[in-house]
Structure formats: C-alpha cells, structure tokens
Amino acid sequence: DRLAEAVQIIGLSDNELVVNLQGDEPLMPASLISHVAQTLQNDKQAVVATASILINDPTQISDPNVVKVVADSVGHALYFSRSTIPCLRDVNSDHEPRIFRHIGLYAYRCGYLSEFSQLEPCVLEQVEALEQLRVLWYGGKIAVMETTEDPGHGVDTPEDLQKVRALFEE
Numbered sequence: 001d002r003l004a005e006a007v008q009i010i011g012l013s014d015n016e017l018v019v020n021l022q023g024d025e026p027l028m029p030a031s032l033i034s035h036v037a038q039t040l041q042n043d044k045q046a047v048v049a050t051a052s053i054l055i056n057d058p059t060q061i062s063d064p065n066v067v068k069v070v071a072d073s074v075g076h077a078l079y080f081s082r083s084t085i086p087c088l089r090d091v092n093s094d095h096e097p098r099i100f101r102h103i104g105l106y107a108y109r110c111g112y113l114s115e116f117s118q119l120e121p122c123v124l125e126q127v128e129a130l131e132q133l134r135v136l137w138y139g140g141k142i143a144v145m146e147t148t149e150d151p152g153h154g155v156d157t158p159e160d161l162q163k164v165r166a167l168f169e170e
Contacts, residue, residue, distance in 0.1 A: 004117040007110045014111030017041060022104035026164060027152020033105060039145040040107040046076065046143035047112040048135055052100035053147050060101060061088075065156040067102040067130060069144055077142040080130050100144075103151045106132070112140070 003020055012018065019037050021028055032051060040049035052069050060066040064082040072078050079085060086097050108116075122137035124130075135142055155161050 001117045003108065004113040007113050012110045014109070016110045018108050018110055018113070020106045020108065022106075024155045025104045025151060026155065027167065028103075028105060029149060029152065032103070032147060032149050032151055035147065035149075036105050036145055037107045039143050040109065043075075043141075043143040046141040047109050047116075048132070048140065049107040049143040049145060050077070050132070051103040051105055051145045051147050051151070053103060053149075053151065055099045055101050061099055067104075069100050069102040071100075071144040071146075075144050075146075077132070077136060077144050079136070080128065080132055082128055082130070100146065103147070104154065105151070116140075 003018065007018055017037055017040055019033055021033065036049050036051050039051075040046055043049065050069075052071070055061055055066070055068075061068075061084050067080055067082055068085045069080050070078045070085050080102055084099065086099070088097060116135065119134055119138050121131075122134050124137060125133040132142060153160065153164050153167065155164050
C-alpha cells in the first residue's frame with residue numbers, strides 16, 4: 001500500500017517498473033536488484049518479479065524465518081512458505097529435491113500496484129504472514145529469478161542483526 005502511494009505521488013506511469021527492497025536485506029548487491037528488474041521487464045506475463053537462491057545450509061530448510069519458494073517450469077511462483085516446500089517425503093538419491101530460499105526483493109509493474117493495494121488480504125497470506133501470497137491468490141504471476149549471487153546476510157532475528165552490525169563495523 002505504501003509503495004502504491006509512493007508511485008502515485010511520484011507520478012510514475014502504469015508501464016514503468018519499481019523495485020522494493022525490504023529493510024531486512026541491507027546487504028543486497030546492486031547487480032541482484034538490476035537482475036530482478038530485468039526479469040520483470042522480460043516477462044510480459046508477470047506483474048511482480050523476485051529472486052531465489054538454492055539452500056545449501058540444511059538448518060535453513062526447516063527454519064520458519066527462511067521463506068521457501070517453489071516455481072513452475074517457466075519460473076513463475078507456485079507458492080511461498082515458511083514451511084519446507086517441497087515436502088521431503090520418500091527422498092532418494094535419484095530424485096533429491098532442490099529447495100530454494102526466497103530473497104526479499106521485488107520488482108513491480110506500477111500499474112499493478114494500485115490494483116494490488118485494493119485487494120483484500122487472503123487467508124494464506126495471513127496464515128504464512130507473507131504478502132506475496134496475495135498476488136498468487138488473486139491470479140497474478142510472480143517471476144522468480146534463480147540466482148547464485150550471495151544476497152548478503154538478511155535480518156530476521158536479533159542474532160542476525162548483531163551479525164549485520166558487525167559486518168558494517170568492519
């Protein structure tokens with residue numbers, strides 16, 4: 001809602017893009033921000049774009065502070081969750097799942113933001129506490145760019161904040 005209001009105040013046109021970097025991602029590289037914007041620019045079906053990175057740390061898989069994302073065959077989000085998705089049921093070495101962490105970075109089509117701000121929060125958004133689920137609930141497409149670029153340490157807990165503060169002090 002604040003982003004839609006800012007777009008209106010600034011006077012951006014419906015066909016322009018705007019990037020929203022969440023405050024809990026203070027170390028995000030500029031190149032990753034550019035790549036997410038370019039992903040949305042190139043995907044005419046999507047109204048939002050975001051990024052994901054393969055989880056290599058097993059402790060992150062079940063951590064509810066680490067949001068996971070599953071995308072379809074063309075890179076559109078199917079679901080975001082604080083739970084482990086996909087479920088690790090009957091896993092064997094021939095078909096080991098790849099689990100991706102969502103990165104808190106979004107590019108939006110300005111024309112979609114005013115529409116989004118009028119949509120009622122959905123039950124999944126409220127249960128998971130993930131606003132992006134509202135986009136999916138109402139049929140919007142979210143392009144998910146897979147990256148190998150380190151997005152920097154995010155801040156989800158007081159311990160994370162201490163780590164990031166220490167990095168800034170270096």
